[in-house]
Every structure is written in C-alpha cells, then in structure tokens.
Amino acid sequence: MNEMRNADLTLQFRIPHSAFRIPDAWRPPVTQTVDLLAIAAHRDDLRAAEAERAAAVLGVALRLNAGLPDAHLQNDEPSRARLVELIRATHPRVVILPFPVGRHPDHRIASELGRDACYLAGLAKYGAAGAPHRPFKVLYALAYREDPVKPSFVVDISETFETKLEAIRCYASQFDGARAAGEIFPTGQDLYELIRVQSAHYGSLIRKAYGEPFFCNETLEVQDVLQLGVQSL
Amino acid sequence: MNEMRNADLTLQFRIPHSAFRIPDAWRPPVTQTVDLLAIAAHRDDLRAAEAERAAAVLGVALRLNAGLPDAHLQNDEPSRARLVELIRATHPRVVILPFPVGRHPDHRIASELGRDACYLAGLAKYGAAGAPHRPFKVLYALAYREDPVKPSFVVDISETFETKLEAIRCYASQFDGARAAGEIFPTGQDLYELIRVQSAHYGSLIRKAYGEPFFCNETLEVQDVLQLGVQSL
Amino acid sequence: MNEMRNADLTLQFRIPHSAFRIPDAWRPPVTQTVDLLAIAAHRDDLRAAEAERAAAVLGVALRLNAGLPDAHLQNDEPSRARLVELIRATHPRVVILPFPVGRHPDHRIASELGRDACYLAGLAKYGAAGAPHRPFKVLYALAYREDPVKPSFVVDISETFETKLEAIRCYASQFDGARAAGEIFPTGQDLYELIRVQSAHYGSLIRKAYGEPFFCNETLEVQDVLQLGVQSL
Amino acid sequence: MNEMRNADLTLQFRIPHSAFRIPDAWRPPVTQTVDLLAIAAHRDDLRAAEAERAAAVLGVALRLNAGLPDAHLQNDEPSRARLVELIRATHPRVVILPFPVGRHPDHRIASELGRDACYLAGLAKYGAAGAPHRPFKVLYALAYREDPVKPSFVVDISETFETKLEAIRCYASQFDGARAAGEIFPTGQDLYELIRVQSAHYGSLIRKAYGEPFFCNETLEVQDVLQLGVQSL
Amino acid sequence: MNEMRNADLTLQFRIPHSAFRIPDAWRPPVTQTVDLLAIAAHRDDLRAAEAERAAAVLGVALRLNAGLPDAHLQNDEPSRARLVELIRATHPRVVILPFPVGRHPDHRIASELGRDACYLAGLAKYGAAGAPHRPFKVLYALAYREDPVKPSFVVDISETFETKLEAIRCYASQFDGARAAGEIFPTGQDLYELIRVQSAHYGSLIRKAYGEPFFCNETLEVQDVLQLGVQSL
C-alpha cells in the first residue's frame, strides 16, 4: 500500500496467488495511530528478517502480527476481539482487506473477519480493549484475483511499481521453498512476471502503465465530472 | 448539469419519466466551445419562451437544437453527421447522454446516436464539417430511471437542488398538458415530489441530502484512497 | 410487518441502518401459532418499556426474545436449535429475515441462522423440542439496505406508513443515545427522513406513495397476467 | 396465451426454437378491443388453413397480420406506425412480446419494435391512425429461449398444456418442411418433446407440472405476502 | 458420476431436492487412489444395504463415509482435517462438490468445507495425516438446483441416464419415508419425473437428450474451436 501514499501500519503484497503479512509477535498496546491499515492473511513460515527488509524497502511505519493461526483462521469471538483491539489501537481511516473470494480459505475468512471487526470496533459496548473507533472506509484488494472481476476503481502505481516488486523479491527464498513444494505456484507460472502482467493489465484499464485494483461495496462519490480521468473512447 | 459546475452548452433536466431539451432552431456554425455537453431527447411541443426562462435559471451558456424529429429519431447517417458537426463545433471535454434503457424509444436512440457521434467526431476522415475532436469522457445520466441500477458514481447536488427544481418548474404548463393527456405521468405520481424523492435516494447513497447518479463504461481512477468520501459502515 | 396484514408474532422495524427486535426474555413454550414470523437481529440495550409501546402501536400479537448474545451472534448448533424450537412452537407460514448483506455482522449471521433453522425445523429427526414444521415461505427484508438492490417484489405500505414511523419513534431515546455515540448513524443523516425517502423510493417502483421491498430466492408465480399491477410505460 | 385466461386477439406459440403468428392479411380497422395482445414474429410460409385450425383449438378471438416482411423485419418508421395503429385499434391492457435475445433476427427486431410501438401509441401527437392508447403492461415471453434466464415470474399452465401442444400440432406439416430443410430444428431434437421438457422445467420452478415463463422490466407488486405461492424450502 | 466415465471412489446422486452419499463407516487408511472424488452431504438414515445395491448398479469402486454429523455439519478444524486426510489418501485429480447455494444447510457447508480441504490438503505444513496432494480440478454439481443458474458446462449423459435413475431407485424406501414425513419433497412433485425433466432440460442446452450441469470458478480452456460442440443457431 505504500505505493499509494502513506501506508503507515503494515503492508500487503498483492500477488496473483496469495497474500502475505509479516509475522512479528503481537505487541499491544500500540501507541501509534495510522491513516491506512492493511489486514492480510499471512504464512507463518516467513522469516522475520526478510519481512523487516521488505518493510524497509516500502517505508512501512509499523508492522503487527495479530497472532492468529495460519491455515486455521476462524471468524470466531476471540479472533474478532483481537482485531477490534488492533483497530481501536491504531485508529485507521482506511482499512484494506483481501477480496472474500480466493484460493486459500484464509483469504475468505480474513476478509470477513476484518470486515466484522471494523464494524464492531465502533460499538461502545463491545467488550474489547480500547476506545470505540470505526474506520471511515473499507476497501477490498483485488490484485491477487486470477479471474476478471470489474474493480470499483484502480489506483495508478506506475511510479512505485518497481519498489513494490523489489519488496516482493525480499521474500525470494520463501517463494522458492513454497514453489518447490508445489504449494504457492503449482501452475508453474513465474511469480514476478505474473505480477507485472496483472499490474499492467489493471493499469491499462485507466490508461496507465501499472495499476492496483480495488473493490468497495458503497457507491463512489465524484465531486467534479470535469476532473474525471480515463478517456472513454 | 449546471448544478455540478459549468454546463456551458445546454441542459438536461433529469426527471423520473423523461428528459427534455430546449427546441431552438439549429444554428451552425457555433463559435463557442464548452466544457460539458449534455445531449438529450426532447419534446418538440415545448415552448421557446419557457425554455429560455429555464436556461436563465440554470445559467446555461448556450442552447442548441439538432433539428432531429421528435418521436421519429433514428440512428442513421444524417443524424450522426449532424451530431458530429455539433460536437466538433463545441469541442466538449465531457458529454452526458441518456442511459440507453428507458421508457421512450428516443432515449435509447439518442443514447446510442450520441455515443456513436462522439467516436466518429474524432475520425479525421469522417465526412462532416469541422475539425476532428473526440470528447475525453462520455457519461450516462441515470436519474430518469425508475428501477434501481447501481450508478458508477453519484455527484452531490445538495446545494443546487432547489435551483434544479425551479428550472423544471418553468415547464409547468407543458407538464400539465402532457399530464392531462396521460402521456408523461400516466401513473398519477406527482412530478416534483418524485424528483425530490429520487434525488434524495441517490443522495443517501453518498450520505448527502441530494445526489445525481451517473453511469460510465470505463473503469474509474482514484488518485488517493485516503481522500475517498462516503463512509463504508 | 403489521402494515402488510397480520404480523402476529413479532416486529421488525426496517430502517436504513439497522434492524431491531424487542428484547424480552425467552419464554417457551409458546402456545400461540402465527401466520408471519419476523426474525431480526436486535440490540440488547433497548428498554422493554419502549418496545412494549412500539408493539402496541403496531398491534403485534406476540414478541419473543431468542436470548442470543447481541454483537456475539454465531450460526452454531445451540443457536440453530433454539430458533428451531421457536419456529416449531409458533408454526409460521411466512418467515421474514434480514437480507444477508448489511453493515452489522449480526445481520449476515441472523439471516443465515434463520434460513438454516427454517429448513432444519422441518426435519423429523432434528433433535430439538417441538413437532416438525417447515415454513412455507422465506422472505428477506431489503429496506435497511443503503445501496440499490433490485427487489423481487415491493408491498404497498402507503396506508400504514405513518403508523410504522410512529412505532419507530417509540425508540427515540435509544436512537439518540446510539447516535450520540456515533454507532448507528455516524453519517449524520436524519433517521426519520431517511426512512421516509427510502420508503418513497421503493414505493415509486410500484407507482405508490410508500413501499416495502423484499427479496426471495425462488421464482415468483403469477396467476393472472391481466391482474398484474405497476404500469410498464 | 389462451391457456392463461382470455387471449382475445391473437396467439403466440412459445416453443424452444421459434415463435409464430398466423399470417392473415392485414384488415384494419379493427372494431374489437381485447385484454391481451401477443405480438410475434412469424414465418410467411405458414398456411392460413392450419393457422385457422390452431386458433380454433385455442379459442383465440381475433387474429391479425401486420403485413411486415418476414426475415426482412426492420424497426423503422412505417413498421412502428403500423403497429401503433394496431395497438390503438385493439386497445389491449397487456402486450406480450418476444424476449429480445433469440436465434432469429426477427425476434430481436419484433421485440424492440413492439416495445417502441406500445410507448408511441400513447402519444397524442404521434402521427398514426387511432385514438392514443398506451398498454398498461408489457411482458416478454421467455419460453422459446434455449439458455437459462431467470424469469420475473412463471404462470401455471398445467391444465391447458395439452391444448397448447394440440394447437402446435396443427402446424405439423410446416414444421416437417422446415425441419427437412434444416432451418428450424437443425439440431435434430424433437420439437414436441422439447416443448414438454421446457414447460415442465419452468413448471418445476413454481412446483407445478407445466409453467410459462415471462420477463418484465419493472418491479413486481405483491399485495399480501401470506398469499404468495411456491414453497421456499 | 459413473455416467461420465470412471467415478472410482464414491457417488453423488444429483436430484432436484437433495444429495446423498452412502453412509458406510469411516475406514482409513485407504490404499486405493482415484481419478474422481465426489463429496456430498448425506442423510444418516439411509440403509447400508441399499447403498451397496446402488453402488453396484453404478460400478462405483470405493465408498467412504467421513463420519461427520448429518444436519449438524460444521466447517471447523476437525472436519477439515478429516477431509484433508481423505483427499490425501485417495489422491484424486478431480473433486466434485455440491453447489454452495441450496435448500439444506449441509449443502452450503459441505461445499465450503470440501473446497477448503482441497486447498489445505496441498499444504505441506498442514497438520493432518498423509502426503500433501492438491486436486487439479474442483467442480460444483448444479443438478439439484431448482432455480436456473447458467452452468459453466454440461456433460452429455444420454447413454447412462437410465442407469443413473436405476441407482436412485435403489433408495426408494428411504425416499418414500422422507416423502411421507414431508421432509424431502414437501412440494408433492414426483422425484423420478423431476430428475428426468431437469436432466432433459440441461441436455437441451447442449442439444442432447440428457445432460449433467457443472459450475467451475476458473476460466475454461478450449484447444480447438473447430472441435466445439453445441450448434449456436
């Protein structure tokens, strides 16, 4: 998310087949509030050193690990309460979640879990630590989707695309391991080339070199139709 | 369109059941270029004096009549050539068309005709008067739709809504005539109340008092997700 | 539901942002059977006195509280069993559920939970109290949805709309409290005006003053096309 | 349409691959008004004697031929004017049209042409013979569609299905001729068996033996949810 | 599935209202690998003798019972682990699941549970018995759906349809019992006639006598467009 402006808390690498988050230990209480919070399912075998390196590349301000069990994620009471605490502690304006349809069950569950926690975090009576806070905006990242879904909008990432790829390359050894095991890329496609193609495809939808696609449920507001981008014809 | 910023050429009253344009005579060549061009099917029995009054209320800069036959509109060669000339003469950046699905056949035909003319106006070899010009953006007005269609975006018109209603009231005698004949509002619903309800409904989608809904085929570009309006939860 | 005919058991106020049920204690066994059962997620801080007053306004015959935990609702075995018992005890022909997509997680869960219970209540071997009974019809209430979804059908509530609004006003102090906390209406929109606008919008779809929208999964049967309402053109 | 109640004017056999109308000569002015008008593209090689026999089987009150050229149908001014006259002369409450997507180009054109004429027939100033009349309801017949489209509603035709089949059998010699030429049923499927299967399929959607599916653009109104048919679970 | 080629492991009778599997005891470890695995929700009151007879009719190679509780199915950790073991043991290339939308809650849960297990079975670190194996293809059976959903593709079962019906008839006594209780066919429709109608309907979509419809999420690959079946016009 750093490529968009100021992803202050954490990062989500959106790649065609999966989504990762850096597996630090859960360290509440957080004293730093952020503009943008990206919640992502992660793989617990990613090494912390590599995650630190990727975060440095992206300039991420803060990384947290909710401590929920990889491949055993559940949208249950304790998980919701933990995410509510995280949201209340970091006080984000925008929260980015995985799109609820994907390959790994954790994507579906993380998406629903994150959505529920965003609402519950704003209820004064909800029994979790922290002052009530409801994020203003909830967005869903589409970039790891393989099949075409019409995005609600696309953000131009042409200027920061190479940085995004560089950050992803920090995880090379993990990818190689998972690829060897046939877990992440059983199709034999090249990860970095796939990321480039899909980002270029979404970029072409807004007539730019590279784009990052998002979905949101609510209606978009436009303030001045004369300022709209993307040539129609 | 005036309520959005600077509808320089003409106006389209978006009302639940129909759409109108002021029936002046066709006066090429036009020497004035505009930012925004609204093309609408009209009724040829509207009186020019009332149209002038409505335009004055809205502050419309220029009104033109393409001289195409009401209720006999065709998407044929001569009609396309005439619209191409109009577009080349006024050089608009944004063109607003009726949504192609509506009650009156003229809506469907005007929508397709306007869309085709926008493309053809940019072809150097297309045999019509004027220098090639292709509008940057083509939008479809949804407000006269009765059934719910998810708009691509909604524009906040809370501040100018009463002006819009005042302009529509300039046509009161026409509406009364058509209403008496059972043509425009055979359902017996009150026109002004319907306009208020639908504008308020679309406004509620962006959490505003009144809104104007639009549809566009191409993907929307957003530059900064932190600046997005419309609270999610 | 009272506004439609004879909501005998309970009530669901369908408002743009939420849905409520009266929080009485669970009092099985019920000896009264009903035509129509509305199952809704509720807020446990609503006072019983106000709920009684609202029920009196609507003429609701029976109110029950399933005793499930607010904001902690789960579609689990015990919850399903409790709802199965409620359905078997009251023997409804029609069950109205929240639409499964909404702001509060309880809406999604209550919808799925209610749907599952309606099916399971008809299985003779399902281990819950009461004789097997499967409701004939399951409908989903759409009125609290903010974004446009095409309803399967709309019911004319023009004659009873003011009664509906009066019943909702019984909860004024709750709304004020929740509004002050930014929980229910964080967008700052006026509750009663929103209800009026959305009901008028849905009413306009059937050419009536006010309408209540519903969704159902199965195909609609029409017995005589000559008796169909809602003018097409 | 006879099978539904009182198809007074004409008939449309809705069969999986095509739709027919009886090719009488155009005989204006018509002095008989009707409740229900079915407009269908026809094949000009159908013999009048067989059409008379089929009409007798169905009890159709009136058959007319608009005199438009088979396989050369156009949605142009003269065709619209002729249909407007027909609609004004017969004054129908409900008009049934082919669904606009089908195999034969005439289906698409007849559907759009009929829709336009229904609207224009109500305009006092439209230059065609007859007093203005706008049909109350426009429906689209889905039965000849091969691929699944969700119907807006289905009508139970269990009691009259055999009569429908008997009427279609009146055209046996035509079908045999077209089938021999590979025009109508090039797939080699049996016509009568297909009609039975598709009617039974649509019937199953409303839990009846045979059903006739329709599509309509506007929202359906339901007066009493307790009277709704079609068991949900 | 036998009707398609070589359903080696188990069987799923796809009938309009429900789906069954033979309720043997869970017998790990399995030493036989299969091409095709059909996972279905079942009813635990089906007698083993009848299931054996049906399997013999179909020539099914292997039947297994996962031992999960009927009408109490949950997509939880233990259930997922058990299915992962089953998938790893039988090593299928193709897995067929119920479509996630259906009447019985078990359909939805079995579909999601099976989908999750297919992914997790391929994760080397997932803590369940057996070597990692991820099925190549996951398909969803649509035949028991009542309402029309466009299938991704249909398989011609004309030659084996009577065998399928014969196998279903092995369960006649169960069906009679459930029907008497109003559980399975409360609508009063005849089971075997419904199966015949729906199979013929899906067959007509590919211009064949009987067809079996499937849905899959990923894009279909076609190797030679000249070899495509199903006449377009």
Place this chain on the structure above:
Amino acid sequence: MNEMRNADLTLQFRIPHSAFRIPDAWRPPVTQTVDLLAIAAHRDDLRAAEAERAAAVLGVALRLNAGLPDAHLQNDEPSRARLVELIRATHPRVVILPFPVGRHPDHRIASELGRDACYLAGLAKYGAAGAPHRPFKVLYALAYREDPVKPSFVVDISETFETKLEAIRCYASQFDGARAAGEIFPTGQDLYELIRVQSAHYGSLIRKAYGEPFFCNETLEVQDVLQLGVQSL
C-alpha cells in the same frame, strides 16, 4: 485466427483498440470453402500491399472484402444480403465476430450484422445468391476489449503469439498515421506492449503464457471432466 489451427479464409487481428480486415475488392463467386471465417470491421485506408504481407505471415488462405462502407456501416437489407452470400459461398463451420460492445460503432454493427447473416444464410427462402448454409458455431472475439469481461473460454496461443505480433507489425505505417491523428490510440499507450499485456493476462487465466479470449452465448459441452485443463487451486 491462424494461430489456432487453420483459419482458411481471412484474418482478424485482435488488438486492444480496433479490429481490421484486409480491404480487397469483393470477388464473388468464391469457389473455396473454409473451416473458419472471421468477420471484422475494417478501416478502408489500409493499403493492400501491407495486408497481403500480413496475410502471408499468418498463412491465411483467402481474404475477401465485403465492400461495405467504413464508419458508415448499417445493419440493413443490402448489407445482410451481401454477408449471406459470402457465408453461403465459403460454407464455414465456425464464424468469429467482434464482441458487440466496443469503442467504434462499426464493432457493434458488424457484430449484429454478422450474427443476423449467419442465421439468415440458413433460410432456404432468404433471397440471396447461394445454397442455404448455417454456420455451426458463432463466437465473439473479446481481445480488443479494454475492460474486463469474463470470457466463455480462452485458447492457448503461446506458440503462435510472436507470429501474431509480426503480422500486426506489417500495418505499422497505418498505425503510425492513425496514431499521429489521435484516432486509434489517443490514450498514448503503446500498441504492441498493450497487445502483449492483454494476451498475457488472458493467458494467465488458463495458466499459459498467452491466450486469446472468446465469448459464446450457448452452453459449453465438455466430454470428459478428467481431461479439463486449468488448475483450480
């Protein structure tokens, strides 16, 4: 189409913004029949020499020009008759048409015109030269679409992709001219890079390097689910 197997008649370069055909003079009667016919809107300023060179690169057997006016295309009687003659003369099994939604009006009209001609060509009584012939299969090319539409299927073109690009490069001077005039690529995107990105995007949907997407209206038939390509997870 040559890249798929044996495009015998003509070629359609599917590029993001337009589609072309070689502008030879119309030379009936054709004595050569073909397997595959691609009908495309073209630009009449393409030079014949370049078209010949591109055809040689692709190994196209036969190129024809229907002689219809560029940018003035109409779906009228004479145009349909001319295409019917072309189809009857070349006797294709598969016809590929532009997808009906695109930038240039000619795309929409060519698509509908081609579709109508395919049906009419099979009617014995349709008054055009040649013996009746109805193509078995009608497909729509999606590759020039900018916005995401889910294809019915994708064909692997990895092995022939460079040949396709080489053929397109034969038109370089035309593209440069149109690009200079701002007609074809007013967005400033690079044509060849766009073709590569979109082909790679569609290829990724079937887990291949490059793919060509198609849409068809009828249901797909699959003969053996064990032979299906494209890994699900």
